[in-house]
Amino acid sequence: MKNSLKVERAKHNMTQAELAVKVKVSRQTINSIEIGKYVPSTLLALKIATVFNMKVDNIFLLQEEDWN
């Protein structure tokens, strides 16, 4: 799964730590999501989307290999 979290964070001039505090997870979790090593739960994805005032599927994009 691809995500545009880093881009959105940059657009909102927000650090990983600031986003982590807003969605109440650790900074390492945000970092793992950004580099694609961790797929967040629906609740966390919704929280992140709410922080950026966007829809979840605008931030998290399903890729072809995710179907396999």
Added chain:
Amino acid sequence: MSENRQMLQSIENDEYTCLNDKYTLLLIDSKASFMETKMKISPKLNQYPKYLGLFLVIAGIPTMIVDDSYSAEIPLLVGLFILLVTTDKIEDERSIQIKTSSLYIAFIISYATKLIITNLHDHAFISFELTEINYFLILTLALANTIFYGRLYIIRF
């Protein structure tokens, strides 16, 4: 007539979407307030058992080596258990997932090790055997802690 039906359908859809959004926000709010409460109660309180666990592990290793008496391994076992079950400063879904999978991996490795050691002992290749349940638990918990903290802070899974 069909226009009216379409309009009614679109209103119903809008209402459903609004209701859905409302429930989503309510769910996020309730979960957030629960986590806030948890974080307010826990930050310092949760750290003390971790220090106790660390102290027991540090004291338990030489105790187990030096002391030959029965149940000398208990402090180490308790220390490793406390280290694994206590929560971190920020316990989120990723750390819980890592902890669960680390315990699973540790159990698989420990049990495979136990089977191999028993087999080697039966064929007289080695002189020792892993028969005590406490030693098996120490191996499992030590592996689980190593894998968990390694993945959480070093490998960054």
